[in-house]
Amino acid sequence: MQCWAYKDDGSICGQPATEIDAARGIAVCQEHRSIEPGLSACIGCGCDDKHACWDDVAERPCHWLRLDRTAGLGVCSACTGDVERWDRGDRTMAVPR
Numbered sequence: 399m400q401c402w403a404y405k406d407d408g409s410i411c412g413q414p415a416t417e418i419d420a421a422r423g424i425a426v427c428q429e430h431r432s433i434e435p436g437l438s439a440c441i442g443c444g445c446d447d448k449h450a451c452w453d454d455v456a457e458r459p460c461h462w463l464r465l466d467r468t469a470g471l472g473v474c475s476a477c478t479g480d481v482e483r484w485d486r487g488d489r490t491m492a493v494p495r
């Protein structure tokens with residue numbers, strides 16, 4: 399299994415892969431696993447990219463109101479009450495994971 403991530407010059411990495419990157423659906427090596435962090439979780443309800451919760455107001459799966467890909471955290475559209483504390487810099491999870 400080889401790493402299928404693209405390098406900066408556009409070629410395939412090709413190094414021995416150490417894991418599958420679920421977000422991209424490809425095998426990646428240690429070096430390329432962190433370029434696109436995987437899932438981000440909502441600090442209000444704990445939903446993530448792969449497990450969106452239901453937004454009752456919009457009547458569709460939630461989307462991100464705030465998102466910090468580096469931290470792997472965000473606030474989804476079902477948790478509008480958590481946007482304020484996010485904007486204050488509070489990134490603690492309200493629910494235990």
Ligand SMILES: [Zn+2]
Nearest residue numbers: 401411427430
């Ligand atoms: Zn690689």
Ligand SMILES: [Zn+2]
Nearest residue numbers: 440443474477
């Ligand atoms: Zn949420």
Ligand SMILES: [Zn+2]
Nearest residue numbers: 445451460474
């Ligand atoms: Zn959600």
